[in-house]
Amino acid sequence: MADAAKSSGFEVRKSEEEWRAELRPQEYHVLREKGTERAYTGEYDKFYPAADEGYFACRACKNPLYTAAAKFDSGCGWPAFDKCIKDSMVVEVDTSFGMKRVEIMCAKCGGHLGHVFHGEGLTPTNERHCVNSVSVKFMKGPVPSSSEEQDGEENDGETSSGPAEEVLKDSKM
């Protein structure tokens, strides 16, 4: 993952007016204003496609983010994934709401996806990507061949913020 704070810009750059025109109000609020959809309301919260059925892409720019196989039931009220497609997203420390969390954003357009939590032991990768349904779009068919999944462990040293263990384990989203 690249460090969002150091990268000068994203490959897909649009004005806020353009994004506002392209996205539905809730999509704009989450992707561009870093909002959060209400828990248990997202269209993909309880959606579990077969592993070979498709993949999840960024709703704003169609950048492939997660395979269908990476989705798991965390019970947290938002879609959860335990690994992402390599270099598909960037991270930034988010200290809003008095919590220290690691925000994940689409590496191509900078759209807000959600947060990533480490060390919960929910799946073998020990990583939970807590993602807004409106930030992603399920795409049928195979993941584009240039995309490969990233090993969860490789991410740890690459965040600009220091060890992921500092993130509160009991914070939700």
Ligand SMILES: [Zn+2]
């Ligand atoms: Zn994007």
